[in-house]
Amino acid sequence: MTIAPAKLTDPTVRAFVTAVNAGDREAFFHVLAPDATMSDDGSDRDLDEWVDREIFGPNGRMDVQSESSGGHALVANFTNETWGEMRTAWRFTVDGGRISRFETGQA
Template structure:
């Protein structure tokens, strides 16, 4: 991992995802949070249920950029296995208001 650190809000998102803690992840998202996967807008609740919580998703951060709001990570879940992914986060008022992910 690079010397740059994750933005604290993004770090909380990663920690909550890796803990498979739905309440904790929900608490770090704005009420109107949105997301996309490989450039396609997705329903955030359905996506996290499928890709994170029911399939034990895990992010292992490899590199960090853009002041800690962009990362490249090895993402693993029981549905797809492991793949190198990019993640870009928009932080607003101390919460994640949007994230975009996709294969690197």
């Protein structure tokens, strides 16, 4: 069962998922802290390069299946034109209404 982005508990994470699904790079970066960091499958990545390669270039989309940790942890079917669909886990660190770090990887 998919959880609609509007139903996600944490408003900052909700804005992140909404921006990804809308292909809205500006809104995506607006929800991130200026010095935000991220990792993919346990390795830190260059944020700008990664989001263009994995999300905005190949039309990435998150279909959230579950949430936990007050909305700061998600399991989602992530789809893009490069890799197709994969089950992914996402963990967010939210500080002052912005995401300072997110970690993703296969679930």
